[in-house]
Amino acid sequence: MSLPIIGYLDPAFFELLDELSGMLGEVFKTKQRAFAVAGAGSAGMEAGLVSLAAPGDTVIICSYGYFCERQIIMAERLGFNVIALRTEWGKSMDPQVLADALKEHPETQLVVGIHAETSAGTIQPIAEFARLAHEAGALFMTDVVTSLAGCELEFDEWDLDFAYSGSQKCLAAPPGISPVALSERALDYIRNRPVPPTSWYLDLSLIADYWGPDHVAHHTAPVSMIYGLREAVGMVLNETLATRWKRHEANADALRAGLEALNLDMPISKEERLDQLTVIKLPKGVDDVKLRTQLLDEYSIEVGRGLGKFAGEVIRIGLMGESCVPANVFALLNALEKVLPDHGFEVAKGAATAAASAKLAENPSPLYTA
Ligand SMILES: Cc1ncc(COP(=O)(O)O)c(C=O)c1O
Numbered sequence: 001m002s003l004p005i006i007g008y009l010d011p012a013f014f015e016l017l018d019e020l021s022g023m024l025g026e027v028f029k030t031k032q033r034a035f036a037v038a039g040a041g042s043a044g045m046e047a048g049l050v051s052l053a054a055p056g057d058t059v060i061i062c063s064y065g066y067f068c069e070r071q072i073i074m075a076e077r078l079g080f081n082v083i084a085l086r087t088e089w090g091k092s093m094d095p096q097v098l099a100d101a102l103k104e105h106p107e108t109q110l111v112v113g114i115h116a117e118t119s120a121g122t123i124q125p126i127a128e129f130a131r132l133a134h135e136a137g138a139l140f141m142t143d144v145v146t147s148l149a150g151c152e153l154e155f156d157e158w159d160l161d162f163a164y165s166g167s168q169k170c171l172a173a174p175p176g177i178s179p180v181a182l183s184e185r186a187l188d189y190i191r192n193r194p195v196p197p198t199s200w201y202l203d204l205s206l207i208a209d210y211w212g213p214d215h216v217a218h219h220t221a222p223v224s225m226i227y228g229l230r231e232a233v234g235m236v237l238n239e240t241l242a243t244r245w246k247r248h249e250a251n252a253d254a255l256r257a258g259l260e261a262l263n264l265d266m267p268i269s270k271e272e273r274l275d276q277l278t279v280i281k282l283p284k285g286v287d288d289v290k291l292r293t294q295l296l297d298e299y300s301i302e303v304g305r306g307l308g309k310f311a312g313e314v315i316r317i318g319l320m321g322e323s324c325v326p327a328n329v330f331a332l333l334n335a336l337e338k339v340l341p342d343h344g345f346e347v348a349k350g351a352a353t354a355a356a357s358a359k360l361a362e363n364p365s366p367l368y369t370a
Contacts, residue, residue: 001174001228008221017221020230021211027148027171027236028163028181030155035211036229037164037178037202038222041145044164044178046074047202048141049112051190052162055079055198057109060101060138062093062129066119066308067143071112078198083108089120089309090279092272095128102136110139115163116147119307121268121279121316123151127158134159139186145169148179149236150248150276150320161186162204167225170248170276172321173232177225182208243366248275250365251324254356255317258333261355262340262347267314276324278317279310286343288312294342299335325368329356 006013017035024034037044049071053059059080061072064087075082085101087093093113102108111133115126126142133140141162147153148163150170155163161183168175182204190197190205197203201219209216236244252275259266265281266273273279282288288305292315295301304316317332333352340347 001224001231003224003227005223008223009215009217013221013223014215016226016230017211017215020226020233023230023233023237024179024181027179027233027241028144028155029153029157030181032156032184033182033187033208033211035180035182035208036226037180037204037207038219038225039178040175041143041164041166041178042070043202044145044166044180045071045143046199047178047180047204047207048162048164049074049078049080049110050197050199050202051204052139052141052186053078053080053110054193054195056081058083058105058107059110059112060085060098060105060108062098062111062113062124063087064091064093064120064122064124065089065114065117066310067117067145068114069308071114071143075112090122090268090272092122092124095125095132098129098132102132102138106136108133108136108138110141112141114143115153116144116151116274116276118146118274118277118316119310121274121277122272123147123274126160127154130159130161139189146274146276146320149241149244151245151274155181159183167229167232169318170244170320170324171229171232171236172323173228174225177222177229179229179233180204239366239368247366247368248319248324250360250363251319251326251329252276252278253363254326254359254365255319255329255332257359258329258352258356259336261351262333262336264336276318276320277304278319279314280317281314282312283340283345286340286345288315291315291339291343294339295332295335298339299331301332301335303332322368326356326360326365
């Protein structure tokens with residue numbers, strides 16, 4: 001990112017865009033369009049919504065967490081007729097709920113469903129959501145902010161229309177750029193819709209044209225962020241996607257074994273939980289803010305707070321990208337063992353790290369060398 005900055009319309013920069021677009025295609029597993037929206041993951045979210053439906057259109061949003069609720073807020077501001085399908089936080093949504101809603105609303109233009117809900121720690125059956133949406137003649141858009149490069153994602157095979165991510169999660173780049181994939185079907189819709197998207201800046205067809213073969217000028221691209229993203233995506237491809245997915249799975253497995261040995265309650269079921277993000281229910285009497293502050297101040301470990309409905313009830317442990325290595329699993333388990341008794345929650349000494357070690361012996365983490 002500290003390389004000299006060149007112009008966003010410099011032919012040398014176009015070469016870099018072409019290369020990065022191909023690399024992103026490999027990460028999203030698509031032969032269709034892959035590029036990046038200048039902005040945080042939420043910019044990718046807003047770009048998808050504003051581009052794939054028009055004011056007054058019916059948009060179904062599957063909601064099972066805090067970030068789904070953000071999509072609903074955005075969609076309402078955009079003047080869509082929003083149908084929110086709410087499922088209990090901590091659960092995967094039953095696709096039948098979507099099938100029924102599509103039957104009731106055959107006019108639906110767009111279905112939205114998050115793949116990995118970071119606030120609730122759940123994985124969702126988006127391939128099935130996409131199939132149902134298409135069967136009903138709607139487009140399907142998803143959020144892969146936490147899933148991209150951390151677990152299986154197959155943009156083309158699952159027949160997705162739009163997926164947006166963030167640079168700061170499993171891609172392990174600085175925050176501020178949103179890698180996306182867009183289907184030709186969705187691009188066709190945007191190019192031919194009766195009225196253009198109400199946002200010019202976030203019109204995905206214009207951004208796709210800048211990243212496409214003609215490199216049509218749009219806003220000035222964030223050149224240094226694009227250098228950084230190329231480096232991070234290159235590191236993912238060097239590691240290979242399969243190894244990176246495996247690394248997330250093995251370290252999460254070790255972490256969970258250690259947390260279990262500490263008698264901590266992980267409320268998300270095996271089938272529904274994420275590897276990238278583990279939700280722990282706070283034991284009775286343990287104060288959320290005090291615990292997290294102590295971990296940060298004394299051990300330099302930041303764990304996530306509960307968001308929305310889960311605020312004050314859970315803590316969320318992220319193991320993503322660079323941070324997803326055994327050394328961090330052991331550091332956190334050791335810190336929890338030391339800290340929890342200060343909060344009145346007694347734990348067995350040495351049990352957590354022993355359990356994590358045993359799990360890693362059985363299911364080893366691939367060695368990570370950047
Ligand atoms: C699932 C999900 N979607 C969207 C976002 C928003 O991303 P950003 O904060 O980069 O705007 C996040 C952030 O954590 C997320 O976890």
